[in-house]
Amino acid sequence: MKKLVRILIVAIGLTGAAQAETPPEFARANQEFGAGNFDIAIADYEKLVQTGNWNATLFYDLGNSYYRKGDFGRAILNYDRALALEPNHPEARANLRIARDNSHALQLAPAWTDRLLRFATVQHYTIAACIAFWAGLFGLAAFFVSRRSPFRMVLSLLALAVCGGLAYSIYVIENGNTGRSLAVVTSPNITARLATADSAAAVLALPVGSEVRILSQRGEWVYAALPNDLRGWMPATGIEQVRL
């Protein structure tokens, strides 16, 4: 048994060591960035993104490259992606603020529930909900198969209630303004309109880097929640979703 555990530990260690190895495209992209060849750096970073080998650093560096190139929309998009992978990435947070200031991007106002629940991430809520769930189930099982203590029952139900509350928090965050439907305007001259036609009345002109929340899609048009509590249709090609 001990031998098996040792083998597992070594295997996991080797796997980790293999993942930690810097891909050559990443090193090359960094060099190109340092040399001021932002287009080549972007191409190399994007190649890595295509492979699915994602991490916050990759998106952060890609965001920096777009920023240097003057593409604030994609810079903001990639900083947002870095923060989606690693919410406490301080460099990404700082650069995102600078990019937003430069592009005059509009942000979705967070709902009060978002503000209330922002002290933890979805990952934290998931783990806490999981613990509460199993604690509740074990408590209930103990109540039914062992000594029937009302205190044990109350604790179990309380744990399950906590699990329900945490699950609801996850739902609120995931479907809120910073959730899975968050998208960023990456094309210039995007105007949200009342209907799916270029001739429809304008609702809001969106600077690049502005946040929107996708509500539905119809063909090449996307219906989205906009800053200022507005809603409107915009071309799907003009925005990109933060989560890949």
Next chain:
Amino acid sequence: MGRSRNQLVALLGLMFALLPPVAFGAEAPRVTAVLSNSQAQVGEMVQMQIRITGARGAQIPDISVDGLEIHQTGSSQQFEMRNFDMTQSVTYSFTILPLKPGGFTIPPQKIKVGSTTLETPELRLAVVGSGGTTARPSQGSQSSRGSGGNNADDAQTTGGKLAFVDLIVTKKAAYVGEMIPVEIRVGFNSRSHGRPLEPPELSSQGFTMQKVDVPDQPRIQTIDGRTYEVWSFKTAIAATRAGNFDIGPAQIGALVAVPKQRQQNSRPRSPFDLFNMDDPFSDPSFQDPFGYFTTMQRATLKSDPVHLEVKALPPNAPADFSGAVGNFSLTGDANPKSVQVGDPVTLTATISGKGNFDRVSAPTLEDEHGWHKYPPSAKFKQDDTVGFSGTKSFEMVVSPNEKKTNVPPLRFTFFDPLKEQYVTLKTDALPIKVEGGSMPSVAAAGPSATAAPARTTPATSAEPPVAATPAPQDILYQVTEWPARPGSFVPLYRSNIFLGAQLLPLAALLGYVGWKLRQRRLLDREARRTAALHHEANDLVRALKRDGVSPQEYYTRASQAIRVKTALALKIDPNVVDLDDVIAAFHLDEASRNRLQRLFEQTDELKYSGGGNGTQTIAPEQRRETLELIESLRA
């Protein structure tokens, strides 16, 4: 009987036929005029009625008052009889649409009745409303009346007897985009118990229509001597292109009571139907309060279409013209009054008046140099039920890039259909104090790129402005270390590893439950065995107390009782209990041990020697001792 009744009807008819000339001749014609309301708002319709009593065939002149749009909408006749004195009157109805605020006087109108000329009294109307409206020459309105073509009996609904629909359009000519108030009146003869089923539909290709305002209840109105319940639906339309158009017909589904089919198609004329009005409600079925003779039927009522000429807007519109047509006023404000360069300033622009507010866009800054603009937000508060008049407020956030002493004037352009020209409104320059140095221009690329201070979303710009003067910033360095662990956008609760990991607590839970259940089952089995042994021991002791038992049977039971008690004490099988077990279990003294040994020996002796076949009995003293020994065995 029938003949005498017909004679009576004919006599009464003759009497009524002769009466009017006498009665009418007895009274000199007179005229009155009233307004339904002496106060109104701009755009709010007022009814005017001119009533001529004692004469027919009056010639009503066109009434024109500057600032009021007055149109005749119909006439009705009334007959009244008091003490055999019959009075006839004709009421002419008008609609008045105030175009501007102020006090208006409708001068006395000369009405020629035969050889007589009557004069209406002077009427005054006070009009209030939002500023900025301008009077225009009356262009006339039109109305058309139609009646029901339907699924029900056409004969019952034609001729305006049961119901009618009036489509009233206040203008004959308008410009593209101009809002035109429209009223659709649906009248039901009061005895028809009719009511509309849904808001009316208006066929108007080439027009956009506002939401129809549905009245809560009808007004009672007398038209041509009959009482009608009139439902007045209001809306407004706006043409989308130039040309000559027919508006309507207005169409509405309604429920009306119609007489049930009778076997005889011809019915005797009512004795009160003196003027051959052919009123279907003179049918006796309508005197039936319980509706025995009537049936409710769905009918589709239609008005006639109304013609409207739509003119194109003049060319060479100003660059900031967004399609607003009407009459508007503009005010503006800026807050806060003192800011630093780069701070947000909220401009509030309010556009009030009448017109197509859906095309009213935010005013523009006359000179945008040195200002950065954010997209505006808008709110509309309508003053009427159809959104024809109201106030649209815009909030725009701008931030100065350099020192300023005021915000440039706001300007807004619209087309005024009364003046027939484009009008540009301008506010005064809004005083404001901007301090601090000029902001460096934002570099599009390169390491020297600078940044403005953090800004909030314009909609939330009421937050206190950032006080610090912005400092140039550059983005942070590139990170070159490749992280050991890859990231994923898939939330943890959807990841396969996390879901797979839940098998561990699940397995632990199942194991725990299984273990607990097994433990409980084992405990149950032990308890059942113990209970059975207790039961057996009690049975044996009771049997030992009974007489007439052979010595062999007696000693066998006695030793079995001892074994069972020992088994209970030691939690072992009774069949494996021996003397040492008994002594160890109950810590017996020497005397008890000896007695117990003797008891076991006697049992064995009787069991193996066959002594049980004899007729020996056990002495009572011996039985007592044995029972005492057994009962003394307590753990």
